[in-house]
Amino acid sequence: MKTPIVDFVRAYAEKEMLRFHMPGHKGKPFLSPEPYDITEIQGADALYEASGIIRESERNAASLFGTLDTFYSTEGSSQVIRAMLYLAALYARKRKGAGRFRVLAARNVHKSFLYACAALDAEISWLPGDADASLLSIRTTKAKLLETLEKTEILPDAVFVTSPDYPGSIQDIRGFSEVLRPLHIPLLVDDAHGAYLHFLETPAHPMDLGADLCADSAHKTLPALTGCAYLHIGENAAFPEMSRFFKENAKQALAFFGSTSPSYLLLQSLDLVNAYLDGPYREKLAAFVKEADAVKSCLDAAGFTLFGEEPLKLTLLTLPYGYTGEEMAEILRACKIECEFADRECIVFMLTPENGRGELCALEKALLSVGKRAALLPEKAVLPPYRPALSVREAFLLPSRRVPVEEAVGRIAGPVSVSCPPAVPVVISGEVITEAHLPLLRRYGVIALPVAETAAEEEKSSFSAD
Ligand SMILES: Cc1ncc(COP(=O)(O)O)c(C=O)c1O
Structure with missing residues (x-):
């Protein structure tokens, strides 16, 4: 697959032009990537008005992910989540005229969801979730969604869910989509942790399962620089004009929440990821998932309590093993292993094929060397009912x-x-x-x-x- 952004910037760097343009480092290597850190010079296209090399690269991404269209973000899923909600609010305004934008969401939202709701003056209602699940992982079901909608006097303008969530549980996106499509309600998915899911042997990305809009952090699970993300638009066969609307307004929505100086280093990183995904990535991922599954089975057999079903996440509920997640994280640090997250109850490891078999085995060995102790008791912490006094x-x-x-x-x-x-x-x-x-x-x-x-x-x- 072609990498038009990378090719352009490399060619420009090789020309050794005198740079009387931004950025101020003028291509001189202070950190080291500066020669490739450019701005919107002639031929470089412009992210939010893209019609040249950036658009070509975005189209490559869309064909890899099998979406109606895909747009780049250099400010993470945080920017994309805001853009998705803005698109849904705009579409609601177009369909229904003036009125408050209403969104129904599963409660374990990332904070960028709230920033968007503040900007859009959205009215939020929460989908009921499993009472005993932690705040990070509130599991809702198709039946609960259906029941909530049946009880609702005014239908929401959008439904927003996080899947996979932070500790690695996956929601029934296909089921949600089956409920929402006939009702003309767009399904927005925060898939920040699941960009790779489309490339599994059985594709399981939200866009494969009926999401209308989806935010993916390329940087969380693909070999991309921090901040790289995608806004994916799906083809809604029941309401193609809705998909068209989202596609036509996507750039405006991203621009609303983005800097006017998007990083070309990040754009090159996204461009290069296309070539990576187009290579033998599927095979590499399939082999790595098998190795990760074997490690999970081994830990399970050794008495660890595993959580979630996301293939590239290893989450252990540590209290039954006699440790807090933070204690476990300290023990692993002494073995030169750093986790993604630990709190009192759990420890989360994010795995990708770039860890390779060697690092996976090192993690397994370090965990197996931790002796089991008497179980610690969980502290009861249940989310109280939502009682807003202000929007x-x-x-x-x-x-x-x-x-x-x-x-x-x-x-x-x-x-x-x-x-x-x-x-x-x-x-x-x-x-x-x-x-x-x-x-x-x-x-x-x-x-x-x-x-x-x-x-x-x-x-x-x-x-x-x-
Ligand atoms: C579930 C979830 N959604 C969204 C985000 C925001 O992603 P980004 O860091 O790409 O802005 C995060 C970040 O950790 C996240 O965990």
Whole structure:
């Protein structure tokens, strides 16, 4: 497969032109990739008005992923998630005229979802999920979606789910699509962790299963630089005008949330990934997935508790093995192994074929060398019912102040405050914080958070100052 962006930039670097254009390093190697770090010079195309080498490369990506169209992002799935929601809001406006944009979402959203809802003044409702699942992994089903829609007076303008989620569980995208297609409701999927799924022996990417819009972080599971991502648009046979609308407005949507200086290093990285995916990647992935499965079986047999079904993720629930996830992470660090994420209850490893068999075996060996201890008890941390006092937008637009979590009880959550990873908000901006939130806030290491300075809050603080 051709790599038009890489070829153009290499040719430009070889010409050793005097660079009287941005960036300020002028192609001189400070870090080392600078000679290839260019701007929109003649012939280089422009990401948000692409019609040359960038569009050609995006079309290559679309043909590899089998989508109606695919667009590049150099600002991660975070940008793409915002763009997807904007597209769905625009489409709702076109179909129904003025009115609040309504989105129904599974609760384990990434925080960029909330930023988009603030920008678009979206009204959120949450899909019911499994009561005992952790916040990072709330599993909903086709039946629950159907039941929720049947009970809803006004149908949502979009449904948004995260699949695979951070710890590696996968939602029933085909089932959701079967429910939503006849209703003319677009299905938006945060597939930040699953770009590779299309290339499995049995393709299992959300776009293969009926998603209308999908955000993929190329950088999470493919050999791409951090920040590389895709916005995929699917062909909706029932409502082709909707797919066409998304395709025609995709660039505008991405531009709305993006910098006017997208990185050409990242664009080259995305371009090169096309050639990689077009090579023997499928075979390499299939062989690696088998090796990863063998490691998982071996750990299972040794008494570890595995979580999730995503092939390139290894998540262990560590408490039954007698350790917190953080303790397990420290033990592995001493073996020169760094995990993706660890909290009290779990440890997450992200695997790709680039780890190779050798690194997988090293991980297996290190884990097997950890002796099993008496099980630790999980702390009960259940998400309380959602009781918004303000819209997400109002909560973002009010001034806020940070208070320790204990003092936040009874107040209204301000702008989203959660660290990354895993960046799933424990309280939703605009929601009243209750005692019941505290165990979950502590579990995710939140010790202070912004509360909205409503008129009542201001009165309270000036009273205590007096
Ligand atoms: C589930 C999920 N969605 C979206 C994102 C955002 O992706 P990006 O880092 O590519 O912006 C993340 C980041 O970790 C994530 O875990």
